[in-house]
Amino acid sequence: MKFSERLYKELQPIWRKNHAHPFVQGIGDGTLDQEKFRFFMIQDYLYLIDYAKLFALGVMKAEDLETMGKFARLLDSTLNEEMSLHRQYAKKFGVNEDEFEQAKPSPTTLAYSHYMLHVGQNGTLADLVAAILPCMWSYSEIGKELNQIPGASEHEFYGEWIQMYSSKEFEELADWCIDLLDQLTEGKPESEIAKLEEIFLNTTRFEYMFWDMSFNQAMWPTDE
Numbered sequence: 001m002k003f004s005e006r007l008y009k010e011l012q013p014i015w016r017k018n019h020a021h022p023f024v025q026g027i028g029d030g031t032l033d034q035e036k037f038r039f040f041m042i043q044d045y046l047y048l049i050d051y052a053k054l055f056a057l058g059v060m061k062a063e064d065l066e067t068m069g070k071f072a073r074l075l076d077s078t079l080n081e082e083m084s085l086h087r088q089y090a091k092k093f094g095v096n097e098d099e100f101e102q103a104k105p106s107p108t109t110l111a112y113s114h115y116m117l118h119v120g121q122n123g124t125l126a127d128l129v130a131a132i133l134p135c136m137w138s139y140s141e142i143g144k145e146l147n148q149i150p151g152a153s154e155h156e157f158y159g160e161w162i163q164m165y166s167s168k169e170f171e172e173l174a175d176w177c178i179d180l181l182d183q184l185t186e187g188k189p190e191s192e193i194a195k196l197e198e199i200f201l202n203t204t205r206f207e208y209m210f211w212d213m214s215f216n217q218a219m220w221p222t223d224e
């Protein structure tokens, strides 16, 4: 069995919770409170900055030019295209540049992105790929599922988001990452595989926490 097939089975209970989460459901039926999405966009912006660094670490850890080139292109497109698209889209929700500049990460954003950076800096390329895969895979799945809802992709506010993550481009990106992890784990001993599975499940759990944090607009409980 390919490693990704084993992971797919393991992640089912968490994905079911993701898809059923009121934040995700609200994007799908268009009823999500815009304040919650606004909060999400600001935290996601901070998350994307650290995620881009993971691509830079991918260039460092990769052992062939093709994989290095792919990570380099992803680093470039995230920093020089996706981040500005993100800022543009956020204007619809009344988020201005200053808010992005001054934003502070929530405990969940900090925990999730710093966990990935820790794994990316201290682990192998396989560790890094196991950490970043749930982000790509789960968004592609959620995008495709929400795109099935009649009218969802034309929604005035959330339609663009659904169109982006249900696109072929994001599906291909998730597939590339899945294939890379399968290649890196082929023939590896169970002890190594189990460690990678743990990393993958941790960031899968963080994906759920990110939805939940956004829904509750949760910053530090001590600041309230």
Ligand SMILES: Cc1ncc(C[n+]2csc(CCO)c2C)c(N)n1
Pocket: 044, 047, 048, 051, 074, 078, 082, 134, 135, 136, 137, 139, 170, 173, 207, 210
């Ligand atoms: C919390 C959170 N998780 C996943 C994504 C989706 N995502 C972020 S970077 C990337 C790949 C390169 O653009 C993808 C698919 C997100 N935006 N926010």
